[in-house]
Amino acid sequence: VTSMEFDHADIYDSWEDYREAFRLFxxxxxxxxxxxxxxDDPEVKALGHWCTGTVTTYGLGEDAQIRATGIEPIDGGQxxxxxxxxEDLGRFTLxxxxxxxxxxxxxxxxxxLGEGVSVDALRDGLQTFAGIKRRxxxxxxxxxxxxxxxxxHHPTAVHATLQATRERWPDRRVISVFEPRSNSSRRKVFQQGYQEAFAESDALFxxxxxxxxxxxxxxxxxxxxxxxTVDAGGVPAHLASSPEELLPKIEAHVRPGDVAVIMSNGGFGGIHDKLLAALRARDTVNQT
Known part of the structure; x- marks a missing residue:
C-alpha cells in the first residue's frame, strides 16, 4: 500500500468509509x-495492526525496514x-x-526481496527499466x-508529477495542461487541492x-x-470548453525551453500528438 487519502468520491461517502476498505483489505x-x-504515511503504516501475515515497511524514514539513503538527483533520474x-545493499540507479x-x-x-529476488538482479533491472506508458x-x-x-488526475498526484518534472528539468518552464475527466477528479472536494498543486506551474491550461x-x-x-484563483496567485491560467479550443491557447503560450505536462486519465482528445504537430509546423515556418 503506497498511500492513503480520500479518493473515489463517487464511490465512498467519507474518509472513514474509504479507510475501512483498506483495513478490510x-x-x-x-x-x-x-x-x-x-x-512514511502514518495511515498506511497503521494498517499493519490489521494484518496477520508478514508486514514489511519501506520509506525514507529511519524506522522503515527497506529505505533509501544518500539520494542523489542525476540527469534523467536519481x-x-x-x-x-x-544492511547496506549498495548503490542503485533509477x-x-x-x-x-x-x-x-x-x-x-x-x-x-521478500520473494527472494537477488540484489544484483534488482539493481540490473532498475537500471534498465524504461518506465511505463502515461507516467x-x-x-x-x-x-x-x-x-x-x-x-x-488527483491533487496529490498532480503535485508529485509537477515536482518530479521540475527536478528532472530544473531549467525549463513547467506548463500544466489538465483534463478533470473522471468522476472523482471533477469533485468539489478536490478544488482546493488542485489550486495548491497548480501553484507549482509556470502556467495552467x-x-x-x-x-x-x-x-x-x-x-x-x-x-x-x-x-x-490560480491566476490571481501569479500563475497564468486559461480555460477552454474542449481540447480543440485549448490547443491554440497552449501553442500560443509555449516557447522553446518549456516542458508541457499533459495530465488526464483519458485520451484528452489526442492533444499530445496535436500539440507536437502544431509545434513542428511552427518550427518549420520559423526556419523558412
Missing part, C-alpha cells in the same frame, strides 16, 4: 501472505543507497525523478518544447470537465473559480 491477508506498507533490515517514484521503487524492492512519458519534443504525458445526465452540479468543482 489488510485483514484479508492471512498468515502466509505479505503486506508491504509505506512507513541514485540512492538501499538499506534492507539494517531512471526517474521525484520522491514518489523513489518510494514506489522501494515498494517494488521490498516485495521482490512521465515523454511523447516527443518539437520547436524546443518537451511534451510529457501523465495519468495524474485546463478544459471544462464533462457533465453527464445524472450529475449534480453542486457535487463538482467550479473550474472557472479555480482558474481565477
Amino acid at each position: 489488510a485483514a484479508s491477508i492471512g498468515s502466509g501472505g505479505q503486506l508491504v506498507l509505506n512507513a 541514485r540512492f543507497d538501499l538499506m534492507a533490515w539494517g 531512471s526517474f525523478s521525484g520522491r514518489h517514484n523513489l518510494l514506489n521503487t522501494l515498494a517494488i524492492l521490498a516485495v521482490s 512521465q512519458e515523454v511523447r516527443g519534443e518539437a520547436d524546443g518544447v518537451i511534451v510529457v504525458d501523465d495519468f495524474a 485546463i478544459s471544462v470537465p464533462p457533465f453527464r445526465h445524472n450529475d449534480r452540479i453542486s457535487d463538482f468543482m467550479d473550474v472557472e473559480a479555480l482558474v481565477r
Whole structure:
C-alpha cells in the first residue's frame, strides 16, 4: 500500500468509509501472505495492526525496514543507497525523478526481496527499466518544447508529477495542461487541492470537465473559480470548453525551453500528438 487519502468520491461517502476498505483489505491477508506498507504515511503504516501475515515497511524514514539513503538527483533520474533490515545493499540507479517514484521503487524492492529476488538482479533491472506508458512519458519534443504525458488526475498526484518534472528539468518552464475527466477528479472536494498543486506551474491550461445526465452540479468543482484563483496567485491560467479550443491557447503560450505536462486519465482528445504537430509546423515556418 503506497498511500492513503480520500479518493473515489463517487464511490465512498467519507474518509472513514474509504479507510475501512483498506483495513478490510489488510485483514484479508492471512498468515502466509505479505503486506508491504509505506512507513512514511502514518495511515498506511497503521494498517499493519490489521494484518496477520508478514508486514514489511519501506520509506525514507529511519524506522522503515527497506529505505533509501544518500539520494542523489542525476540527469534523467536519481541514485540512492538501499538499506534492507539494517544492511547496506549498495548503490542503485533509477531512471526517474521525484520522491514518489523513489518510494514506489522501494515498494517494488521490498516485495521482490521478500520473494527472494537477488540484489544484483534488482539493481540490473532498475537500471534498465524504461518506465511505463502515461507516467512521465515523454511523447516527443518539437520547436524546443518537451511534451510529457501523465495519468495524474488527483491533487496529490498532480503535485508529485509537477515536482518530479521540475527536478528532472530544473531549467525549463513547467506548463500544466489538465483534463478533470473522471468522476472523482471533477469533485468539489478536490478544488482546493488542485489550486495548491497548480501553484507549482509556470502556467495552467485546463478544459471544462464533462457533465453527464445524472450529475449534480453542486457535487463538482467550479473550474472557472479555480482558474481565477490560480491566476490571481501569479500563475497564468486559461480555460477552454474542449481540447480543440485549448490547443491554440497552449501553442500560443509555449516557447522553446518549456516542458508541457499533459495530465488526464483519458485520451484528452489526442492533444499530445496535436500539440507536437502544431509545434513542428511552427518550427518549420520559423526556419523558412
